Amino acid sequence: MSTPESWAYLNRVVEGPSRALQELLAAGRDADEIADGVRRRASWLGGLAEETAARHDWDRAEQDLAAAAEAGARLLTPEDADWPRLELDRAFGFAATGMSEHVRTYQSDAVTPHALWVRGGAVTPALAQSVAVVGTRAVTRYGVEVTRQIVGGLAAHQWTVVSGGALGIDTAAHEAALAAGGTTVAVTACGIDRVYPARNAALLDRIADVGCVISEYPPGTPPQRHRFLTRNRLVAALTRGTVVVEAAWRSGALNTLSWAEGLGRVAMAVPGPVTGAGSLGCHERIRHGRAQLVTGADDIRSLLGPAGAVDAAEQYELQFAPTAVQGLSRNELRVFDALDPGVGRAAQEVSAVAGLPLALTVHLLVDLGKRGLVAREGVEWRRAEE
Amino acid sequence: MSTPESWAYLNRVVEGPSRALQELLAAGRDADEIADGVRRRASWLGGLAEETAARHDWDRAEQDLAAAAEAGARLLTPEDADWPRLELDRAFGFAATGMSEHVRTYQSDAVTPHALWVRGGAVTPALAQSVAVVGTRAVTRYGVEVTRQIVGGLAAHQWTVVSGGALGIDTAAHEAALAAGGTTVAVTACGIDRVYPARNAALLDRIADVGCVISEYPPGTPPQRHRFLTRNRLVAALTRGTVVVEAAWRSGALNTLSWAEGLGRVAMAVPGPVTGAGSLGCHERIRHGRAQLVTGADDIRSLLGPAGAVDAAEQYELQFAPTAVQGLSRNELRVFDALDPGVGRAAQEVSAVAGLPLALTVHLLVDLGKRGLVAREGVEWRRAEE
Numbered sequence: 001m002s003t004p005e006s007w008a009y010l011n012r013v014v015e016g017p018s019r020a021l022q023e024l025l026a027a028g029r030d031a032d033e034i035a036d037g038v039r040r041r042a043s044w045l046g047g048l049a050e051e052t053a054a055r056h057d058w059d060r061a062e063q064d065l066a067a068a069a070e071a072g073a074r075l076l077t078p079e080d081a082d083w084p085r086l087e088l089d090r091a092f093g094f095a096a097t098g099m100s101e102h103v104r105t106y107q108s109d110a111v112t113p114h115a116l117w118v119r120g121g122a123v124t125p126a127l128a129q130s131v132a133v134v135g136t137r138a139v140t141r142y143g144v145e146v147t148r149q150i151v152g153g154l155a156a157h158q159w160t161v162v163s164g165g166a167l168g169i170d171t172a173a174h175e176a177a178l179a180a181g182g183t184t185v186a187v188t189a190c191g192i193d194r195v196y197p198a199r200n201a202a203l204l205d206r207i208a209d210v211g212c213v214i215s216e217y218p219p220g221t222p223p224q225r226h227r228f229l230t231r232n233r234l235v236a237a238l239t240r241g242t243v244v245v246e247a248a249w250r251s252g253a254l255n256t257l258s259w260a261e262g263l264g265r266v267a268m269a270v271p272g273p274v275t276g277a278g279s280l281g282c283h284e285r286i287r288h289g290r291a292q293l294v295t296g297a298d299d300i301r302s303l304l305g306p307a308g309a310v311d312a313a314e315q316y317e318l319q320f321a322p323t324a325v326q327g328l329s330r331n332e333l334r335v336f337d338a339l340d341p342g343v344g345r346a347a348q349e350v351s352a353v354a355g356l357p358l359a360l361t362v363h364l365l366v367d368l369g370k371r372g373l374v375a376r377e378g379v380e381w382r383r384a385e386e
Numbered sequence: 387m388s389t390p391e392s393w394a395y396l397n398r399v400v401e402g403p404s405r406a407l408q409e410l411l412a413a414g415r416d417a418d419e420i421a422d423g424v425r426r427r428a429s430w431l432g433g434l435a436e437e438t439a440a441r442h443d444w445d446r447a448e449q450d451l452a453a454a455a456e457a458g459a460r461l462l463t464p465e466d467a468d469w470p471r472l473e474l475d476r477a478f479g480f481a482a483t484g485m486s487e488h489v490r491t492y493q494s495d496a497v498t499p500h501a502l503w504v505r506g507g508a509v510t511p512a513l514a515q516s517v518a519v520v521g522t523r524a525v526t527r528y529g530v531e532v533t534r535q536i537v538g539g540l541a542a543h544q545w546t547v548v549s550g551g552a553l554g555i556d557t558a559a560h561e562a563a564l565a566a567g568g569t570t571v572a573v574t575a576c577g578i579d580r581v582y583p584a585r586n587a588a589l590l591d592r593i594a595d596v597g598c599v600i601s602e603y604p605p606g607t608p609p610q611r612h613r614f615l616t617r618n619r620l621v622a623a624l625t626r627g628t629v630v631v632e633a634a635w636r637s638g639a640l641n642t643l644s645w646a647e648g649l650g651r652v653a654m655a656v657p658g659p660v661t662g663a664g665s666l667g668c669h670e671r672i673r674h675g676r677a678q679l680v681t682g683a684d685d686i687r688s689l690l691g692p693a694g695a696v697d698a699a700e701q702y703e704l705q706f707a708p709t710a711v712q713g714l715s716r717n718e719l720r721v722f723d724a725l726d727p728g729v730g731r732a733a734q735e736v737s738a739v740a741g742l743p744l745a746l747t748v749h750l751l752v753d754l755g756k757r758g759l760v761a762r763e764g765v766e767w768r769r770a771e772e
Binding site: 142145146149270271272273274275279280283286287292293295296 | 528531532535656657658659660661665666669672678679681682
């Protein structure tokens with residue numbers, strides 16, 4: 001385990017994402033070693049030498065960690081159990097196949113983050129079943145109405161709604177998730193201690209209360225155009241699919257959609273009136289087969305697969321699974337495994353052991369119950385007798 | 387040439403479309419001979435014997451022709467120069483390839499009509515550059531607004547708008563074409579002397595004034611459900627493509643769209659708000675790749691190709707045409723050929739010789755002029771010096 005200070009230092013002097021840093025990590029050097037190498041301009045830094053040339057002596061790891069703590073945030077690193085490894089590996093592993101033109105164009109951004117600043121609850125459970133809902137800042141009444149309908153339907157089925165915390169559709173999505181008692185996650189493009197846009201201060205606090213706010217940038221970082229684009233890749237990477245609700249011709253939301261494509265996620269768009277320009281971008285993507293047309297939460301859920309399902313490869317394996325338990329998807333298996341044979345557990349306890357949100361856990365338990373794999377006795381759940 | 391009475395008799399005793407009748411015609415028997423055969427129950431009638439068993443003595447050709455004349459209509463047969471042969475041959479020729487599931491399901495309807503009753507002007511010029519615009523009877527304000535925008539844009543580029551004369555989107559389409567000074571054609575599902583729906587009496591008169599009203603059924607025929615479906619195939623067959631503007635789940639307009647697919651025409655649908663059910667059918671077709679998403683007249687025109695273009699096969703030939711004149715599309719060639727070398731002609735005269743509407747003729751002349759193939763001198767057009 002490297003020290004948090006090393007990760008914080010690297011996060012400060014290397015603006016993510018950095019392919020050079022990932023290559024050093026992949027080669028087996030840990031964060032302490034790399035941080036030390038950067039400080040003393042080691043010969044083995046490769047591309048990281050140039051990337052850190054101007055910043056390497058900006059050593060303020062302790063101040064950054066303190067500023068984050070002050071803002072109620074923590075630093076999450078790839079060494080933490082809560083690091084969303086599965087999501088990031090899947091997304092950037094797909095990107096590495098070079099199948100997407102978008103990824104080929106923005107190659108330097110098609111790299112996993114090296115650290116995340118987080119305000120709020122655990123990241124991995126919140127993202128276990130998540131979908132991005134994004135769109136234009138210049139919303140119409142139609143866009144807001146559709147966002148509410150869709151997010152309400154997703155939240156009712158325990159889907160976490162991830163968005164960018166921006167004004168317009170992002171705000172409508174977060175608010176609708178909160179109103180429906182769902183979990184929601186905001187991925188921002190500035191330091192975790194900064195509030196942008198300013199008028200969403202209270203909203204971001206409420207998001208941190210039930211889900212979390214995530215940023216790839218060290219405290220104090222101002223939101224800048226290139227960071228919005230980099231942030232968009234993270235929104236697409238952390239979720240199973242991205243839905244663009246309303247986007248005109250050059251909306252940034254379409255960039256998130258391109259990332260979803262490039263990272264092997266499901267890209268979806270909602271059509272709208274052709275009498276305004278609000279849905280032009282959505283129509284364009286649908287027309288060119290770059291996004292699937294969705295009209296509501298049911299469409300989205302069916303494209304993303306059942307509660308626990310993950311992707312085509314896994315589906316293929318499940319299809320040939322010889323036993324019911326082997327046929328369980330990842331999230332279902334997490335819940336099933338959280339029940340020791342012969343021991344009853346309350347849903348709350350199952351949720352804690354499985355590392356999944358309580359509501360999603362109950363949802364999956366009920367589902368497993370219908371398939372005869374688990375049974376409820378009073379308030380306790382146990383594996384069904386085999 | 388067979389007599390009109392023979393065709394009128396066949397149109398009365400054989401409810402179109404009839405594959406058995408088409409087979410006899412294809413085998414070289416003319417309408418006089420077939421009519422005579424039906425009257426005397428000839429041995430060579432094949433399937434037509436059964437089709438006409440109950441009706442063969444219903445011999446009222448003269449009354450039908452008189453009733454049509456009374457209503458200002460005439461009988462158009464495959465022997466007339468104005469018979470829309472090219473359109474019908476292309477559509478039902480494509481259907482005969484059996485490529486479409488819709489056509490396989492409704493095989494008995496995938497047959498060309500044997501006669502058409504027409505009220506108004508010439509059919510072939512009106513259809514030379516035409517597109518069907520159809521939709522639900524249960525229109526929303528959105529549907530009407532979109533129809534007006536689209537039809538206005540099509541009419542401005544000399545496209546004839548064909549529809550079914552029904553309430554709702556059909557009415558909006560016809561009215562918008564008339565308001566824009568365009569040509570419009572109604573294909574109805576009842577006798578040419580009947581007005582259905584009754585409240586569209588004045589509209590149908592206005593359509594006949596600038597374009598035409600067409601029916602496959604003999605005078606007096608009431609509109610019935612199966613006839614609407616058969617009529618829909620004719621709307622799709624006579625046009626280069628069909629646009630569904632607004633259609634809920636089970637709208638009849640989707641049937642026209644299926645025919646467009648089945649007859650090798652371009653199937654198009656306009657998206658709309660997902661907050662109502664009005665565009666459900668459109669979204670469903672787009673989602674399944676059974677209709678192209680279009681948002682306005684420009685999209686439609688670009689899918690249907692340039693003013694004179696017809697289809698992929700023709701495009702392929704044009705691509706390898708060694709001279710500019712050989713590179714002309716069908717309609718362009720009709721206009722060019724209407725100008726004799728060395729002789730100047732007014733556009734009105736060119737239009738008459740080419741058998742194309744005046745506005746379309748002018749449109750094409752201007753286009754040919756830009757390409758240096760024709761030149762205007764005062765009010766006259768002539769071929770450019772070679």
